Amino acid sequence: MGNSPITMEDQQTYLGVTFDKRLTWKQHIMSAEAIARRKLNITRKLAGTNWGANEKVLKSVYEGNVRPHLEYGSSAWFTAAKSHHQALDKVQNQALRIITGAMKSTPIARMEEITNIPPLSKRRECKAMIQATKYKCLPDHPMKERLKQLSSGRLKRSSFTLETRALQRKHQEHLPKQVYIEYPNGEKQSMAIPTGLHCSNYKAEEEALLHAANYIINNAEAHENIQVVFLTDALSVLQALTNNKLPQLERTIYSIKSLKTVVQWIPSHCGIIGNEKADKLAKEGATQDQEENAVSFTEMKTIIKSIHNTPQQQDSYHQLSRPEQTIIFRLRTGHNRLNQHLYRVTKVIPSTMCPCAEAEQNTEHFLQTCKLHLAQRQKIWDQPTPIKEKLFGCLEDLQKTARFVIETGTQV
Numbered sequence: 001m002g003n004s005p006i007t008m009e010d011q012q013t014y015l016g017v018t019f020d021k022r023l024t025w026k027q028h029i030m031s032a033e034a035i036a037r038r039k040l041n042i043t044r045k046l047a048g049t050n051w052g053a054n055e056k057v058l059k060s061v062y063e064g065n066v067r068p069h070l071e072y073g074s075s076a077w078f079t080a081a082k083s084h085h086q087a088l089d090k091v092q093n094q095a096l097r098i099i100t101g102a103m104k105s106t107p108i109a110r111m112e113e114i115t116n117i118p119p120l121s122k123r124r125e126c127k128a129m130i131q132a133t134k135y136k137c138l139p140d141h142p143m144k145e146r147l148k149q150l151s152s153g154r155l156k157r158s159s160f161t162l163e164t165r166a167l168q169r170k171h172q173e174h175l176p177k178q179v180y181i182e183y184p185n186g187e188k189q190s191m192a193i194p195t196g197l198h199c200s201n202y203k204a205e206e207e208a209l210l211h212a213a214n215y216i217i218n219n220a221e222a223h224e225n226i227q228v229v230f231l232t233d234a235l236s237v238l239q240a241l242t243n244n245k246l247p248q249l250e251r252t253i254y255s256i257k258s259l260k261t262v263v264q265w266i267p268s269h270c271g272i273i274g275n276e277k278a279d280k281l282a283k284e285g286a287t288q289d290q291e292e293n294a295v296s297f298t299e300m301k302t303i304i305k306s307i308h309n310t311p312q313q314q315d316s317y318h319q320l321s322r323p324e325q326t327i328i329f330r331l332r333t334g335h336n337r338l339n340q341h342l343y344r345v346t347k348v349i350p351s352t353m354c355p356c357a358e359a360e361q362n363t364e365h366f367l368q369t370c371k372l373h374l375a376q377r378q379k380i381w382d383q384p385t386p387i388k389e390k391l392f393g394c395l396e397d398l399q400k401t402a403r404f405v406i407e408t409g410t411q412v
């Protein structure tokens with residue numbers, strides 16, 4: 001260009017995402033990992049196991065400063081090999097260990113649960129689904145057609161289209177159900193009903209029928225002397241309806257003021273035996289199903305996010321100070337420096353036995369029965385207290401337990 005020759009490059013960075021020649025995303029993921037690890041070191045300086053910032057502060061530092069690097073552009077590179085993804089997941093696992101002050105052996109799921117930080121893979125799925133929905137909602141994005149086409153299945157490597165379609169199938173029952181109404185005059189109506197988080201497929205189909213029936217009732221004036229045909233491929237819902245197990249749906253359908261109301265089962269995705277009308281309508285429905293999206297992008301985004309989010313559990317653990325949090329979490333998981341665990345994991349000590357020589361030293365023995373700590377136990381709890389209360393009780397219960405551990409001078 002001008003006087004300088006254009007050189008061949010194997011990779012190019014565009015908007016912060018490094019594209020390599022074969023789209024393996026290795027370069028991009030490696031540099032993202034390196035940046036994230038560097039940032040994670042800041043978090044490490046904020047707390048040790050018995051001093052410093054608590055879980056809430058450390059979590060927001062991680063989510064604000066480190067995680068964005070692990071996720072940037074993920075809807076582009078989420079088709080990369082599993083091993084590349086794992087490199088990033090390892091950074092989050094390390095962050096979880098810093099946030100909870102847990103030992104290296106602690107199961108990742110336990111740390112994810114207490115901090116309510118979801119696995120990165122789950123968040124990547126969520127982002128990809130949102131991205132696919134966005135393409136579908138945009139008026140003329142080139143990807144819109146691609147997502148609709150049937151895949152050829154020749155490509156060995158996974159593609160965005162294939163992956164998001166699989167995700168769509170996986171979460172099918174939580175995504176909004178579509179309802180299509182066609183009137184004799186050819187007028188058509190389509191609606192979608194968000195069926196909520198814990199809605200089964202069966203429940204969703206029932207909801208859809210109910211919604212359609214209600215719609216006809218509310219707009220019945222113009223359509224009073226007509227025949228109404230409900231077509232559904234949910235056989236189980238129809239069976240329940242004939243056995244009087246869905247009174248609400250039954251009542252609603254009965255209250256439609258029409259010449260004749262019919263509920264008919266149609267086999268999904270194949271030719272339909274029945275009257276012409278039904279056939280035509282079902283086909284309409286089947287084609288519309290892919291093309292129109294009655295739910296807006298923002299609504300879909302909220303629904304997809306709600307599928308992937310688990311609400312934070314109520315737990316007094318979150319109000320404790322850093323040293324208390326570390327103690328409680330270690331006692332809860334059993335991954336601590338009491339002899340039973342230490343012997344199993346590291347073998348640096350001769351056996352799992354407690355110094356009192358009466359039993360193995362584990363959380364229960366230490367908190368409840370060990371005679372070496374009898375005095376401190378009686379001082380803190382004036383009566384025998386169940387272990388569940390000591391580990392999962394209210395804020396005061398947890399603080400007592402932490403105080404007991406500190407006063408016995410035992411390292412957990």
Ligand SMILES: [Zn+2]
Nearest residue numbers: 354356370371
């Ligand atoms: Zn003991």
